[in-house]
Amino acid sequence: MLHPPPLGLYIHIPWCVRKCPYCDFNSHAANDSVSEQAYVSALLADLDQDLPLAAGRTVETIFIGGGTPSLFSALSIDELLEGVAQRLALAPDIEITLEANPGTAESARFEGYRAAGVNRLSIGVQSFDEAHLQRLGRIHGREEAINAAYMAREAGFENFNLDLMFGLPDQTTEQALVDIETALSLKPTHLSFYQLTLEPNTLFHKYPPPLPGDEAIWEIQGACQRLLVEHGYAQYEVSAYAQAGRRCRHNLNYWQFGDYLGIGAGAHGKLTDPITGRIARRWKVRHPTLFLEHAGRPASIGGHDFVEPAELPVEFLMNHLRLREGFPEAAYAERTGLDNQTLQPGLNECIEAGLIERCDGRIRCTETGWNFLDNVLERFLGS
Template sequence: MLTTPPLSLYVHLPWCVRKCPYCDFNSHEGRGALPFAAYVDALLADLDHDLPLVWGRTVQTVFFGGGTPSLFPPEAIDRFLQAASARLRFAPGCEITLETNPGTAEHGRFELYRAAGVNRLSFGIQSFDDGCLKRLGRIHDSGEAEAAVKLAQDAGYDNFNLDLMYALPEQTLAMAERDLERAFALQPTHVSHYQLTLEPNTVFAARPPQGIPDDDGAWDMQEHCQALLAAHGYAQYEVSAYARPDRRCAHNVNYWRYGDYLGIGAGAHGKITLGAEQTVLRRWKIKHPTQYLVHAGSAQAIGGDDRIEPARRPFEFMLNALRLVDGFALADFEARTGLDRAAIAAPLATAVAEGWLEHDGQRVRPTDLGRRYTNNVVSLFLDD
């Protein structure tokens, strides 16, 4: 039997100042005055439309992603959160994260986000090297990045993430190390540290920049930086996520544990367990903000619905759960897929034989080798 997992709320705010050449997210360069009030109205209409999927359930986390959510004024975030919490039960101490671009930080703004209920920030720093930032097409420099974090700290934020990338154009191992040292000086509670990849349909994919480190160089950076993060008290708990004790991102952990989430906003994706139907629904919204503003709250705003049949659930589950260093409990696999653990016995045995996974009869964990070959491991669980 499928058991209803924890529920999160993802809110997509699609505009940014300038589209970065490596970005494959649903983000759109803002031109002229942005329709903040109208977009909040659309979000609430969208939420009302999806509410029947989650009647009576409690929201454990909220995440504002983008785009650049910090383009939205605090009063717009406040209005949305007040209206959403009147429609859905928010758990006490609900983690509420806002993604923030240092280039949009203003004095006094963080105090107002905090007053609105945002209790966690995620800064898209990417690098503290001005040359790297310029090559990445970022709108901020290293000084603005540090100033933005300090403004947030002055506003009372003590729980925040810094996004950093490595294997950047013309980046050396020493430069990647310096990025982390400057991050440590700001005392974040969480660091997301991930490799630059050339995603399809991006400027970088069409015109790759010069000087990207080769695979060996990228691997050297990864190993060296992982050791540095550990030495400074940041424990790796996911492929690219490192946290101080008790400061893991609860929202993302819910994704990786195959939890549920409502996705509202242009291009937002959601995943909901429908207990009465004993199925898993994936729903996504139309991508373009202009069309979304017109259709939000109606069936026309739905880009698609996909019911995940039992045969596909092992792959979906593993695609998420095997990103976690601690892996997963077999009991959770059964509860969140509605399948007996016998359904994965054969591929699990193969992965153990290859040295990619280990399990003690209760939990399954990726080995160090398995974490290097995650795609190979996950592919074992594909439905033939």
């Protein structure tokens, strides 16, 4: 029997106040017909259906994402987490994250989430610039974003993340630095800082706004990264910065090729069979109406497949190499069941090209390799 990797639980709440023009997540504008009680019951029925996949295992992290989970009342989140705890073994030091939108932030609601067991908030700020927030279609303004961070502290959240985007329409380096400086003044423990991209099936993709050019993007990213490092936020992943000891454990599990259950409309899961080592993925139907209708029954499963051995090297590397520290060489065989020799052709080529390095028993990207990760991964296709 193999020792499976750590297990997380992802819970998807698909509704938001309105769909942002850049968003390609499975999110839907809420209306009066949305029933929190019905959806919580559906989530728990969905979990009941997945329980055999997690038999005998302990959940290390929970992430409630969306959509906008903070649309749901603290009472509903409490009922949800209580139901999860009744069904699964939870680690004593479990990390439980809930995504929140500043436009739905309320002191009493944040306090209720904390009382329900949520111990980490991720607040979707995106920018503190009023004009940029309007261009992005956000429902909050600068003051609401700042107040949401203060409310998180007052509600007892010692650990919270702020989401920021860069490369916004017509954004200058000076404007991006003001966003970072404002975020730093709020003293979050973690910052997600990532580039706005035009994803298919979004309004921005159909009607592209004027984004900064490649040179301007590079300048913005470099200047902001330097400022974050100066203030004690270490970049441990391509778009993640954290104070010491405050890295997001749930996301780390993804990047380290760990396992996770996924419940809710459109949620994805990945599980390793402890007997065979075979890795399976499955996902739920995307539309909330269909999910609510079929939750807990086979019809709620949107699809499933297995990660074939030929796909494992790239699957493993596309996650691990996002991390600044890379991975211990032994982790490859432990997570994939493959011999390290299956990595060698691509690995040797990358080392010779200065894209990957071996250091103290670890394999990691060089600075050049990290900045051109797609080029690195191409060299492992067919390994």
